[in-house]
Amino acid sequence: MTKQVQQLDRVIIRFAGDSGDGMQLTGDRFTAGTAEFGNDLSTLPNFPAEIRAPAGTLPGVSSFQLHFADHDILTPGDAPNVLVAMNPAALKANLGDLPRGADIIANTDEFTKRNLQKVGYDANPLEDDSLAEWRVHPVPLTSLTVKALEGFDLSKKDAERSKNMFALGLLSWLYHRPTEATISFLETKFAKKPDIAKANIAAFTAGWNYGETTESFSVSYEVKPAPLPAGVYRNISGNQALAYGLIAASVQAKLPLFLGSYPITPASDILHELSKHKRFGIRTFQAEDEIAGVGAALGASFGGALGVTTTSGPGVALKAETVGLAVTTELPLIVVDVQRAGPSTGMPTKTEQTDLLMAMYGRNGESPLPVVAPMSPSDCFDAAIEAARLAVKYRTPVMLLSDGYLANGSEPWKVPSAAELPDISTAFATAPDEGETFLPFKRDPETLARPWAIPGTAGLEHRIGGIEKADGTGNISYDPDNHDRMVRLRQAKIDGIAKDIPALEIDDPDGDARVLVLGWGSTYGPIAAAVRRIRKAGGKVAQAHLRHLNPLPANTGEVLKSYDKVLLPEINLGQLALLLRARFLVDIISYNRVRGLPFKAEELAGVIQDVIDSE
Amino acid sequence: MSELLNGRGLSLVPKSDAKQGMKDYKSDQEVRWCPGCGDYAILAAVQSFVPELGLKRENMVFVSGIGCSSRFPYYMNTYGFHSIHGRAPAIATGLAASRPDLSVWVITGDGDSLSIGGNHLIHALRRNVNLNILLFNNRIYGLTKGQYSPTSEVGKITKSTPMGSLDKPFNPISLAIGAEASFVARTIDSDRKHLQSVLREAAEHNGTSLVEIYQNCNIFNDGAFDQLKDPEQRDDITLRLEHGRPIVSASKAVRRAADGGIEVVDRASVAEExxxxxxxxRADPSLAFALSRLDEPAFEHVPIGIFRSVGRPSYDEQMAAQLEEAVAQRGPGDLDNLLLAGDTWRIG
Structure with a gap:
């Protein structure tokens, strides 16, 4: 049977199943095949915080969405074209996101009476006509897998475990994905259990062959490679890019990296990644708590290391006092906040941009510090280097605001060579700076940074601490005028960084838009995708995206004031809008959703259109 | 006890060529404790003892938390970090773990290390980072003006406990031995000779050494340790702990009890053996723990000296060893190789 091949320009697939079904792995492997094939892509894992929620229940559903295309794309996609539902819970949890006409590949073996009842289905939706508006492909994935593995010495339970690889094989056939990388991946992953490796490969191959022979699928699809700029690419998640950025920062700053961290979702993967790279001289310290994590990092910075701590919002709250100590002792420190839904424990695996005001102001006293936010998973690499550059050059703690969406999402990344990266090294103080005397708080006239004199340097012995310091000498001082001066000096040092960061760039192809959409952090992709839609439909809109939240680029006020309307979508209740309104007296239009999920392009396009139309 | 210094101890800290004296370690800062405070005696003891170590002054760092005692680093002409309440062990851990060429000292009090910083203290002890922790125990909050502390006796009447405190105090030595600290000692501010002998052993010990120093707060808890200073009774109360020597005071002795524990008896009533x-x-900490319980009820008899000093690899040397092993196995890190590791593809 020769099957028809249809060309598509883009596809959004969502793999959904029980958290024990291996959906994240399935998604990762499909992504790897897609990256290798040369499509542009963007991914969105979505999983429960529970490690193993009760099997077959709605809270236990784990999913992985992948958007791939023959052109450059900006988001993991709004709505899936294809849903792979490994059980009734996966169908029920995801059907609401599925547009009419989309494909549903359902594992019929799991649609048992008991499983249906668990999620409140009275009748089997695959058998009544409740799914008539979708294209349903019922496939007995589990039993086909077990059958394919009959020749292996495996229990039925173990054989069933490979059903995700069967599904991967079927989808790989359906979308013409290369198979070699997945086969070699399985060989490596199960190198110590060759039988399991062989079984998984057999299940994967069986899934592919099933697609080729079954009548359930009459068409397969091709999505041509995307014309991306020339270079070597890899797929990378935000957390991995951030970890690599920190390693690169350590190399480029010529400072040993010291990470003090306490495990917390969704930041722990940075700790895991950095702990693998000890041959770069990286010390990773899993502390007894969040406070000790940042404390140890600051102690290491005092000793001349690049001190880093990684956490999420609840951890930042605990670290606040130590970050304040870093502000007043003026030592380099990088505080990575992979934001998640709050307040309190909130929704640990869901994304949010709600820590901006905490990053800015969440400490006692006047304690300014730079805030930097990456805009895409791969941009976490560059943002980490930028955070380190500012920390080292200005002797200050820097907040790096990633979030759950960036952390776990992935995209192709054009790998830079080390030679292209900036030199961010600095010099330690080696000699007295005032005649025979060493003044630990004598400032560089240009940057206002103080000298970084590390223990072991003869003649520069000095004491620092949290008590207010006399300007210059650093001795304890309760003098009112000195305190006022020091508060202003610390503020001026951070404000002065505005001279050292790029101007806010505006994307306005025709230069005549009257509405500006502004964003920061991880909303870049959905905003840019929405802007494209508006422009494609003939609308005019300008876009600008802030990477530096503190200080803001020097031209920010000017940019905001040059548009009739400024729209600012944020996954919070308007935190940046509050800052901009106060600072520039501009009547920002906020658009806010805090659902633990990224914005959708279509949603934002609608909002932008409404603002344009209301002119 | 050199056979136990199997780790780095002070071996990686550079030695000074010049002869040093006490004045080299006095900073130019005016000391601002209350007149008569026990902290003065401890400062003088430390300043006159550290030159003996013969280390480069610039390779010594004093890190403290918050409280009266935590002002200590300002008065030492070394590097110093007066940090925040309770966090000194954490900050010092990062410093010591990344700089094996430093001799790092933590100065803390009973409130700083046992209340707000209790967690950091026990974790520093279990890790065995190369730190010397001097715990000034005055059994009261001084800097906040006289509230009861985690080492105050039950029933303590203070501003915050007008009807007496309810919480049972920590015994810092028991706590440290419970955390299996590798070096645990107790000394007293008024006995400079003993204090310095303990500091010497602590400084050279490989890993974390915890030294509890009974320190008198003459403003808010004056006389807390008077029994140990009173010539009439101190020799009877104080049980001297000296390795290899019988544990005795002038009139009392410690022996194995019939129930398997240990007990204090009249010295005259027992045979020397x-x-x-x-x-x-002793590797097993249980006997040291039993010794730490001998001062219950407080001040009937008080063991003073080094309870426990055992050889154990330090956290920082093991951390450094892992880095070296990683390089030995796969060579030093190369950024380009790192970024290109795994699945890559070329376009164009």
Missing amino acids: EILVHDAH
Whole structure:
């Protein structure tokens, strides 16, 4: 049977199943095949915080969405074209996101009476006509897998475990994905259990062959490679890019990296990644708590290391006092906040941009510090280097605001060579700076940074601490005028960084838009995708995206004031809008959703259109 | 006890060529404790003792938390970090773990290390980072003006406990031994000779050494340790712990009890060979723990000296060893190789 091949320009697939079904792995492997094939892509894992929620229940559903295309794309996609539902819970949890006409590949073996009842289905939706508006492909994935593995010495339970690889094989056939990388991946992953490796490969191959022979699928699809700029690419998640950025920062700053961290979702993967790279001289310290994590990092910075701590919002709250100590002792420190839904424990695996005001102001006293936010998973690499550059050059703690969406999402990344990266090294103080005397708080006239004199340097012995310091000498001082001066000096040092960061760039192809959409952090992709839609439909809109939240680029006020309307979508209740309104007296239009999920392009396009139309 | 210094101890800290004296370690800062405070005696003891170590002054760092005692680093002409309440062990851990060429000292009080910083203290002890922790125990909050502390006796009447405190105090030595600290000692501010002898052993010990120093707060808890200073009774109360020597005071002795524990008895009533001989190097901490319980009820008899001093690899040397092993196995890190590791593809 020769099957028809249809060309598509883009596809959004969502793999959904029980958290024990291996959906994240399935998604990762499909992504790897897609990256290798040369499509542009963007991914969105979505999983429960529970490690193993009760099997077959709605809270236990784990999913992985992948958007791939023959052109450059900006988001993991709004709505899936294809849903792979490994059980009734996966169908029920995801059907609401599925547009009419989309494909549903359902594992019929799991649609048992008991499983249906668990999620409140009275009748089997695959058998009544409740799914008539979708294209349903019922496939007995589990039993086909077990059958394919009959020749292996495996229990039925173990054989069933490979059903995700069967599904991967079927989808790989359906979308013409290369198979070699997945086969070699399985060989490596199960190198110590060759039988399991062989079984998984057999299940994967069986899934592919099933697609080729079954009548359930009459068409397969091709999505041509995307014309991306020339270079070597890899797929990378935000957390991995951030970890690599920190390693690169350590190399480029010529400072040993010291990470003090306490495990917390969704930041722990940075700790895991950095702990693998000890041959770069990286010390990773899993502390007894969040406070000790940042404390140890600051102690290491005092000793001349690049001190880093990684956490999420609840951890930042605990670290606040130590970050304040870093502000007043003026030592380099990088505080990575992979934001998640709050307040309190909130929704640990869901994304949010709600820590901006905490990053800015969440400490006692006047304690300014730079805030930097990456805009895409791969941009976490560059943002980490930028955070380190500012920390080292200005002797200050820097907040790096990633979030759950960036952390776990992935995209192709054009790998830079080390030679292209900036030199961010600095010099330690080696000699007295005032005649025979060493003044630990004598400032560089240009940057206002103080000298970084590390223990072991003869003649520069000095004491620092949290008590207010006399300007210059650093001795304890309760003098009112000195305190006022020091508060202003610390503020001026951070404000002065505005001279050292790029101007806010505006994307306005025709230069005549009257509405500006502004964003920061991880909303870049959905905003840019929405802007494209508006422009494609003939609308005019300008876009600008802030990477530096503190200080803001020097031209920010000017940019905001040059548009009739400024729209600012944020996954919070308007935190940046509050800052901009106060600072520039501009009547920002906020658009806010805090659902633990990224914005959708279509949603934002609608909002932008409404603002344009209301002119 | 050199056979136990199997780790780095002070071996990686550069030695000074010049002869040093006490004045080299006095900073130019005016000391601002209350007149008569026990902290003065401890400062003088430290300043006059550290030159003996012969280390480069610039390679010594004093890190403190918050409280009266935590002002200490300002008065030492070394590097110093007066940090925040309770966090000194954490900050010092990062410093010591990344700089094996430093001799790092933590100065803390009973409130700083046992209340707000209790967690950091026990974790520093279990990790065995190369730190010397001097815990100034005055059994009261001084800097906040006289509230009861985690080492205050039950029923303590203070501003915050007008009807008496309810919480049972920590015994810092028991706590440290419970955390299996590798070096645990107790000394007293008024006995400079003993204090310095303990500091010497602490400084050279490989890993974390915890030294509890009974320190008098003459403003808010004056006389807390008077029994140990009173010539009439101190020799009877104080049980000297010296490795390899019988544990005795002038009139009392420690021996094995019939129930398997240990007990304090009238010295005259026991034969010399029945008296327990102190073994600070015993790997099992249970006997050291039993010794730490001998001052219950407080001040009937108080063991003073080194309870426990055992050899154990330090956290920082093991951390450094892992880095070296990683390089030995796969060579030093190369950024380009790192970024290109795994699945890559070329476009164009």
